[in-house]
Amino acid sequence: AAGVIQSPRHLIKEKRETATLKCYPIPRHDTVYWYQQGPGQDPQFLISFYEKMQSDKGSIPDRFSAQQFSDYHSELNMSSLELGDSALYFCASSLRQGWDEKLFFGSGTQLSVL
Amino acid sequence: SQKIEQNSEALNIQEGKTATLTCNYTNYSPAYLQWYRQDPGRGPVFLLLIRENEKEKRKERLKVTFDTTLKQSLFHITASQPADSATYLCALESGYALNFGKGTSLLVTP
Numbered sequence: 001a002a003g004v005i006q007s008p009r010h011l012i013k014e015k016r017e018t019a020t021l022k023c024y025p026i027p028r029h030d031t032v033y034w035y036q037q038g039p040g041q042d043p044q045f046l047i048s049f050y051e052k053m054q055s056d057k058g059s060i061p062d063r064f065s066a067q068q069f070s071d072y073h074s075e076l077n078m079s080s081l082e083l084g085d086s087a088l089y090f091c092a093s094s095l096r097q098g099w100d101e102k103l104f105f106g107s108g109t110q111l112s113v114l
Numbered sequence: 115s116q117k118i119e120q121n122s123e124a125l126n127i128q129e130g131k132t133a134t135l136t137c138n139y140t141n142y143s144p145a146y147l148q149w150y151r152q153d154p155g156r157g158p159v160f161l162l163l164i165r166e167n168e169k170e171k172r173k174e175r176l177k178v179t180f181d182t183t184l185k186q187s188l189f190h191i192t193a194s195q196p197a198d199s200a201t202y203l204c205a206l207e208s209g210y211a212l213n214f215g216k217g218t219s220l221l222v223t224p
Contacts, residue, residue, distance in 0.1 A: 033212070042118075042216040045211045045212065048211055050210065056209045088155070101148070101163060102160040103158075105159070
């Protein structure tokens with residue numbers, strides 16, 4: 001069965017650079033979520049999209065933006081990177097219309113900011 | 115503010131025993147509660163969902179209880195195996211987002 005695909009798997013950036021993370025949800029899923037997880041921390045909700053429209057916003061810094069495209073893939077854009085942005089970034093998808101509340105997570109993108 | 119609290123200390127148990135993990139929450143009125151498993155460097159994997167009108171739910175060796183009066187969920191793994199060693203996360207809805215607790219690390223030793 002198809003899963004949530006994230007790319008790249010690892011990303012190394014310098015301070016003040018920009019990064020773009022990509023997420024391809026499970027086919028026919030209508031909702032995409034982005035989470036940030038620091039070492040030893042719980043996944044922190046950043047932002048979600050339902051049918052390509054922003055649905056909920058969590059603790060996403062103003063330096064970050066995200067969007068969902070017509071093919072339902074999503075991108076998280078991160079600018080002016082800081083050392084504290086180093087974390088594992090997860091994308092998840094779900095089928096909200098089907099009243100199926102469980103989330104399916106990708107393998108994540110490990111971002112290291114040097 | 116909303117809080118989801120799980121045992122921060124790792125739980126070490128012997129193979130074959132029952133592991134019990136606790137999730138307490140404040141300032142949520144959840145219609146359901148979810149449990150996920152997370153292995154190091156991997157994304158969380160959904161295990162069970164229990165709704166507010168359900169007291170208990172089972173799936174193979176897993177059992178979840180949900181007490182909305184106590185604002186608590188208990189997660190049990192019976193006949194635990196070393197392969198059950200992982201971090202277990204409790205999650206609650208907030209709007210259309212899902213908020214997670216910090217998780218409890220479980221180590222099952224042979």
